[in-house]
Amino acid sequence: MRWDELFGDLSAQWDAEVRRELDAEVADRTRRERAALGLYERLCASGGMPVGVVLRTGTTLTGRVADVGDGWVLLAGDGSRMSLVPFGGMASVTGLSSRVGGSQMGRAFGLGYALRGLSRDRAVVTVTDHSGARATGTIDGVGRDVLDLSEHAADLPRRPENVTGRRLVPFAAVVVVGAA
Known part of the structure; x- marks a missing residue:
């Protein structure tokens, strides 16, 4: 027993x-x-959800995750306002889902490729760098790690007589590229 x-x-x-x-x-x-898992996967899983992105400048952007690429996120804000934010420009992100997977979102191309698309489109943009300085104009060219911006007023086309300056901005200094 x-x-x-x-x-x-x-x-x-x-x-x-x-x-x-x-x-x-x-x-x-x-x-x-x-x-x-990294930020890329977390953002991909949160595709379409509203998030808050605190930038290195201290500014907070809110919007819906419209797209994600290798080292960047595209936020759709109020109306049709879009902001391209490199991961290096972020201080933190709020509102991300704790889950991952299940999303078809996510691009393989990096920031340079996305900026080249804006350059080809001749889009007027505002580039904010890590110091908080903003420059408005048209991206004339994109190198391996730098963009070439012709500065001009947002309401004027990029023509020689409207260009007020040229600025090279290293990718590492870019905090956000938004529609002007």
């Missing part, structure tokens, strides 16, 4: 140990999977 109790107790201890090991393994796998 005592052996029945002994083996019953051993069985319960065995089951408890197996359960502890399984719980530890699940927790470890969860930590490893989470460690492999």
